[in-house]
Amino acid sequence: MSSRIRRIAISTGGGDAPGLNAVIRAVVIAASDRDWECYGIREGYNGILFPERYPEGGVFRLTRDRVRGIGHLGGTILGTTNKGNPLAFPMRMADGTVKEVDRTGEILDTFARKELDALVCIGGDGSLTIAHALHKKGLRVVGVPKTIDNDLDKTYTTFGFDTAVSFATECLDRLHSTAESHQRVIVVEMMGRYAGWIALHSGIAGSAHAILIPEIPFDLDKVAAKIRARDQVGRMYSLVVVAEGANPATGHRSVLEEASAGQVERLGGIGEWVAKGLQDLTGKDARTVVLGHLLRGGSPTSFDRLAALRFGAAAVRALAEGQSGVMVALALPNVNYVPLDEVAGRMKAVPPDCDTLQTGRDLGICFGD
């Protein structure tokens, strides 16, 4: 691994996140400054695993010209995928059965054949686990964390999260006037399967009246009580933010009992379930808005652009310093490097004693507990 770097490859895996292109831009420019050539791998590792799909090349040259003016664009010029983990790739065998096969060897072969000296891998928990495996097999690898949900441990935050919170807050702003004019309960469901960061931050910034997150099992009766208390002082509407991974603890039996997994699904998700329950409990008209897909895309905020550029530049510096098997992390005020084996499989939930949660409570927001 001590040999001089001349060519590096970049890969983006998992879901879309605002700032991916800014990371790519920073990697390419910072690497070009060191006279390294950059190559992009299309759609995770598909550019290597399925070269036949890409007539223009599954691994293609990234020049300064190619990344000009992409820093503020959403999406990723490399494409991404969250199918086909090369560590356990589902393949149909001769006997018709499907087996999961380790295809990382093909990736290493391609790196060797194309004389690619290192990989910058931008992705979430899954992608970083693959990166870690490639590192252990001898590839020079630096990971860049990506998670809109902000649920990756060991980094204060990542790019994409601020953009998502910002847009979710704008949506809450918009819904206030409509909910108030129509005296309704509006339930806003947003991303956050395992951690409620987006719901918590946007809910407080956007003046929601209740916020339900996976970390705090909720009692729907308490939410209903909050809504009724508001009605009694003449505040005839309420906004309820629900992370998609929020879970009812107890309470409101009549709805809860029928809410087997399948039925929640049928209702269109937890947001719909909460709205229906609150309508039953309060007698008020309740509606659901699901933000899901809207939070993934779009132009990154200045905060996320800067974070993404810092991550990309730091990844190149890490390689130049001879590092491998590390993830770039934000340990404010600076970036640092964290060994990949300390990252994989570690989830960062909202801590019950964090001051942000306490701020919500001080502001009278109901968390359903």
Add this chain to the structure above:
Amino acid sequence: MSSRIRRIAISTGGGDAPGLNAVIRAVVIAASDRDWECYGIREGYNGILFPERYPEGGVFRLTRDRVRGIGHLGGTILGTTNKGNPLAFPMRMADGTVKEVDRTGEILDTFARKELDALVCIGGDGSLTIAHALHKKGLRVVGVPKTIDNDLDKTYTTFGFDTAVSFATECLDRLHSTAESHQRVIVVEMMGRYAGWIALHSGIAGSAHAILIPEIPFDLDKVAAKIRARDQVGRMYSLVVVAEGANPATGHRSVLEEASAGQVERLGGIGEWVAKGLQDLTGKDARTVVLGHLLRGGSPTSFDRLAALRFGAAAVRALAEGQSGVMVALALPNVNYVPLDEVAGRMKAVPPDCDTLQTGRDLGICFGD
């Protein structure tokens, strides 16, 4: 009606729309300039019909101070309602039956008792019909058109529409990168029960690949063909905009047959139905985003603020000129007045030969026909 005006009242009816507060602000300031006093009626005509609900007054003074700084805020400081049409108010009779009662007499009485000389009524088709009835009973009335959907006849546009189109376009911008990164079909359902203006304008501005509107019955097979054609030239994703009032013409039998009204409802609306159909027809992963409530609220764009202020000021000028029974309308470049009886019940649909639709066709957008 020729007597001098000293006091006027303002009412907002129907759904929320960005710009309502700007109209109110303009009416109050322009009227104060003429030394008229202004009063707001709470929640449509509820402030008059149910005074007991409003301890602080169902009809309350609006001063310059009260309307300061509200021009860029969403919602309406008067509140609004789309329940309880005073022309046919549902009332429980002594025998337990419910009858629709004309309660406009109570409104006229209140105007007389409070010495209110005129009414500025801001609302959609329903509200303007009530305004027309009040005018015919002798009240001095000027209407201000409100319809986010832009489906009111006799006015080029109204406030709220530009804000809705603007936000819908921003949402499409955000969805492009995610749909592309994930190679998905994303179906975006938006307001437009009878007219497809929002879908048409935002769909073109936001580079949608198909736009389905009530004015053009659609064939889902044609939309699917468009998506497949894009796939074949390497554009592996598509955005489909669907107005909530869009209707399938023929085609895609297997889904269409089961789509009785109830079933479309169960599926969560036409967007969900289109997504499911396209997934069946193309084999691609398809998702739905419903913008509905998000389009009603929020701060008005500068275009809508200006339109709202022009409408409000023109309403006061109309009263000052002795007019009644008219609606303020935008006949660009200027405002003019249209008799209310020419407005009520007239819907402005997207004309099949308008150049905007032709622009969409020239850009290769599929309209399902």
Add this chain to the structure above:
Amino acid sequence: MSSRIRRIAISTGGGDAPGLNAVIRAVVIAASDRDWECYGIREGYNGILFPERYPEGGVFRLTRDRVRGIGHLGGTILGTTNKGNPLAFPMRMADGTVKEVDRTGEILDTFARKELDALVCIGGDGSLTIAHALHKKGLRVVGVPKTIDNDLDKTYTTFGFDTAVSFATECLDRLHSTAESHQRVIVVEMMGRYAGWIALHSGIAGSAHAILIPEIPFDLDKVAAKIRARDQVGRMYSLVVVAEGANPATGHRSVLEEASAGQVERLGGIGEWVAKGLQDLTGKDARTVVLGHLLRGGSPTSFDRLAALRFGAAAVRALAEGQSGVMVALALPNVNYVPLDEVAGRMKAVPPDCDTLQTGRDLGICFGD
């Protein structure tokens, strides 16, 4: 001119305007749909007049791929210039003198040599005059109007104007709180050399307290009186919008007398001059903000995107219909075509009797008259 079109060229001239790329995109896609090939001319006509400057071609192929995803980007992929009018091009003669030469012949020759059958020319008054000359010399030409200032006659509006008004309004929003907190007069100078449309529209939408435009010579004493009147009712700050072409009529001698053209220049423009005068007259702290360059760029609003796309598609339809020597215009609700000789040199000023101006007066805004 009746021959079938197979190749067309596009040119953008004059200053930057949000929406140029959307026009280009619409022209290319609509033309490709008709199996026409499109070519872009770099920087006005420089790509033809100075081919040596463009190693990659002064006239280059524009494919669908080349215009993908550019509709929401500011600027123009063709580049633009407001130097070097080919009708009167300054050239150094053998004897050292500089003479203005008509170089349109070179443009026609290039069109002939490259077998370009028509030109879509996007530009302001100057560019449309050139287009008209080329048309008279036999070239098939359709013009697309461009003017952020909205001062072109014969079209209701053009792309770019709404974006400029929108941003100027946002700037005024931002300045309100600072001006109020610091109890200052803030003078905001914005584009509008000959017509005050941007100042008028953004000033009203952004709740300015005075608006000074070229169409209404202003008396600074009246503006000062407005500011003092606000102070007396406890409104200790004022926002004054000034179009760069606004002119003092009479009044405030002490400042006016020293304000020869050179001195206004030295002060940094009319905004600075107004601020200094108001500070003298009111004794209040006054500051200037000059928006100029900020209003030209940026991503077009949805309104401007749609207008630009409609213009571009209509230009292609005009050519397909055999038209030449016309400008596409917005005659709401539709586009139409206007002969170029009715356009050139005609300026659209704010009419003294328009309802927008009257709205401003009704809202108590001071116009300095």
Add this chain to the structure above:
Amino acid sequence: MSSRIRRIAISTGGGDAPGLNAVIRAVVIAASDRDWECYGIREGYNGILFPERYPEGGVFRLTRDRVRGIGHLGGTILGTTNKGNPLAFPMRMADGTVKEVDRTGEILDTFARKELDALVCIGGDGSLTIAHALHKKGLRVVGVPKTIDNDLDKTYTTFGFDTAVSFATECLDRLHSTAESHQRVIVVEMMGRYAGWIALHSGIAGSAHAILIPEIPFDLDKVAAKIRARDQVGRMYSLVVVAEGANPATGHRSVLEEASAGQVERLGGIGEWVAKGLQDLTGKDARTVVLGHLLRGGSPTSFDRLAALRFGAAAVRALAEGQSGVMVALALPNVNYVPLDEVAGRMKAVPPDCDTLQTGRDLGICFGD
């Protein structure tokens, strides 16, 4: 100081900053939750020092109702001032001379007379110094840091900075297309008298080509060389960000020599000076845009809203815990408290070795050194 709190006062001092109202809202709601009454002091301490100026009360009750819906508004409902430091208040003596007088005694008297038990003071370095003095004289005081420039030590960041960076970045985005279309150098001057944080963050996020900050004395020749190098590879425009406190080190004598303080002033600030110098050195057309006042106002970003709410809530918790003489600080991921005597007079400059600066260098941005 150990007595139970029943009434607290809030004061905002210094310049406007987005988020002030959110802090006030959080303080009022969190305090009301503890059954404390809240009072606002108008315009720094003017409400106490000049009660006669405020007929409606220089110290007035802040209820939950009064702070409803203000969290996303710019400015401060209390007003602010940066004149009249009560520690050294300029007062005209009987003999006509002006002496600086300590008026903190009047403040303490008023607190005693009105039975105000504690003060939450929101402000910058100057305001926190006053707060510290009041604390030393026995008042229970908690400070909330305010500085758009982000130059306060001991806190990672404060509210307002992200909004300023966000808007500055948007302005740079807008200027790219215009600078490119016109092949110009555009110099953008922004706040940052002592520290270049806004310039650094927005310059990197907004893809500036050179960034000049107070921490790095610049050589204009190096900036000119960067511009020429860009020209040579066909990038015919450049954006140069200049913090208002940036200083030339050496270089470009002809301009520098005439640039005595007075002359820089005459030129309209450092931005103008840099533009003129670059025009001389490169022969390119150069323009200046001064953002100054635009960065102070406006609606806070979601990041700043949340930071402001956390600060406000934490200030109340600090008082409830019996703390005094401390400033709330952001020590991510949580807030903490820092003694006021460790804060006053300590400036946080951009450290020469921070990774953000290194990111800029890795991206090829010229810092003039």
